[in-house]
Amino acid sequence: MAGRIREQNRALILQAAERLFADKGFEGTTIQAIADLAGLPKSNVHYYFPTKERLYRTILEEILQTWLAAFGRFGEHDDPAEALASYVIAKVRLSFARPHASRIFAREMLNGGHLISPFLEDELRPWVEERAAVLRAWTRQGRLRPVDPHHLLFTIWAATQTYADFAPQIRAIEGGDPDAASQAAIARSVAEIVVRACVAQDDPGASTSRRGQAASAA
């Protein structure tokens, strides 16, 4: 069963490469460093992935799939507070669960987004338009305050991904990396900010999210 070794080595390389691409970027990562971290000779990396760019794109595509799967699919008939809170919480969880993926995605944006523009146009944009329609419907129904749907989503994405992308900043202010309990508290904190920002005060569903989740300050 030679396929076993093949699978395992591929996985080792992908894992090492994801971490290094996240930490140092594409140009800052050498194949030698990937090989060292994976515990393999340099040539083996080239054996499994013909070029550095091919390896990078393999990783990037897996990340985009993960991103897509994490998008909430809330609809017009969901409860606004609940739907938004659970979306925010899922996104914060993803930032803590796969910080390297988040940072590779962030680097792709900083680099101009050329490699992911098909994703942005074909996947993200339609998703945003659907969600914006839901948000506007909620506003018409008086369940959501009038808020620009696009900018609300931008704010949610930014606020949730900052815990992965700007981890050194968080670390410097909080005095260390958050443990599992803190991560859950952070997710609630951010969800609370978002819900408070836009869910109508007299919406019955909002009451559950408005209470008992006050800040647990450092």
Next chain:
Amino acid sequence: MAGRIREQNRALILQAAERLFADKGFEGTTIQAIADLAGLPKSNVHYYFPTKERLYRTILEEILQTWLAAFGRFGEHDDPAEALASYVIAKVRLSFARPHASRIFAREMLNGGHLISPFLEDELRPWVEERAAVLRAWTRQGRLRPVDPHHLLFTIWAATQTYADFAPQIRAIEGGDPDAASQAAIARSVAEIVVRACVAQDDPGASTSRRGQAASAA
């Protein structure tokens, strides 16, 4: 007056380098590319800046100074809604005015923050503690809802800087880059989200910011 040429060439190099470092990162930027963009031979870059790292650090330090100057200095006796809104608006303005600076800062974070950790510890952290004290005081006075001060600030930073750092994403969703009027509308939108999220409903100062700034959706 040979000093004139010196100043001008230095400025040309710094300007070109800031843009390229923002677009492609430190490793992704070649001195040749900087020289080409500045309209100078490669050797001249080395004449004014002995090493690539020296050039990079010069740019980075100027950015940190700009960042520091943009920090709002709101205090306990300011109006919460007004103080937070003007801080958010100033930060959004800075993102649009100096997107390259923002993206170099973001890359520094993604790279682990090693070069800016003194800044984070010595400048940012004390500023955060002072502002957190103000936010807590406002909450005690009943002017601000109980919200985790740190996470509120993280959210503000992330939401404002995303317009520089993740510009390709904004572009893909909005269908183009925002003009001056759109930039002002964006600043108000984000400020509104932040103010609504945490300013107490019965605070008299909040009423001005709560009205008439509804979304101008795309």
Next chain:
DNA sequence: GTCTATACAACGATAGAC
């Protein structure tokens, strides 16, 4: 399938003519 040796290109940096 795995590893060693090496070709080839690109980059940062320097020396030295002007």
Next chain:
DNA sequence: GTCTATCGTTGTATAGAC
């Protein structure tokens, strides 16, 4: 102060032995 030529190093990728 400016520019040309070049050195030394590093990195990707490949060829070929095992």
